[in-house]
Amino acid sequence: MLGSRNDADPAGSGRSLAKAPAFEPPLECAGGIPARSGGSAGRVAAPCAGGARRYGAARRSPHDGRSAAPVRVDENHSAAKQFAERALRSVLEVMDGRRSATQLRPLAEPAVIAAVQTLVRTGGGDRRLGAAVLVNVRVVLDGTGAAEVFGGYERGGRRFAVAARIGVKRGDRRLTALRLR
Structure with missing residues (x-):
């Protein structure tokens, strides 16, 4: 044994x-x-x-x-992510009062711009925490060329969520929906 x-x-x-x-x-x-x-x-x-x-x-x-x-980077995905980062940073700058809402016109639909302007006029409570800083952005493409965007931003020591939708019309990307909190 x-x-x-x-x-x-x-x-x-x-x-x-x-x-x-x-x-x-x-x-x-x-x-x-x-x-x-x-x-x-x-x-x-x-x-x-x-x-x-x-x-x-x-x-x-x-x-x-x-x-x-082999995995290859999709150019459409990286372009959508770059647009999302630029657009969300611009929205946060408008929310902080560092940028005018009219500068969102090439980036967002009129309904989104109106919603941001309303938030600037009515919801100034979070601005006392400090400037908003975009922390991370994730982009998920759907089959139609549009994209779902989600991520987070920080104000002071607190972290908040952001979600958006990017639509493509005549080759131009624009924010078609936006949700902050």
């Missing part, structure tokens, strides 16, 4: 030795006979030429950590 004190450990220290597992894949078939009879975990037996079986690579899974194709 391998695990007993007398067979595994001649010095009598109480340790036992076990056979090391085979982690390497078996060699290719040589003459129709598999090079090793025991395959490693995650391998699938496949027939060799001549009727014998060989061990091939396991079927790939989308969850095995390997990507099917």
Whole structure:
């Protein structure tokens, strides 16, 4: 018995030795006979030429950590993110009174500009905390070319959320919806 004190450990220290597992894949078939009879975990037996079986690579899974194709940066996504950062910074500057609301015209729809102007007139309570600083922005594109934007900004020591929608009309991006808090 391998695990007993007398067979595994001649010095009598109480340790036992076990056979090391085979982690390497078996060699290719040589003459129709598999090079090793025991395959490693995650391998699938496949027939060799001549009727014998060989061990091939396991079927790939989308969850095995390997990507099917190299990842490339989508230019549309990065352009939408740059627009979102610029537009949200401008909105926060208007909210703080550092920029005029008329400067939002090339960036936002008239309804969004009107909503920002209303917030500037009525909701000055958060401005006492300090200037708003955009912290992070995430952009998710949908199939129509529009994008959903979400992120956060800080005032003083507090963090707030921002969400928006970017629409594309005649090749121009514009904020079509905005939610702050």
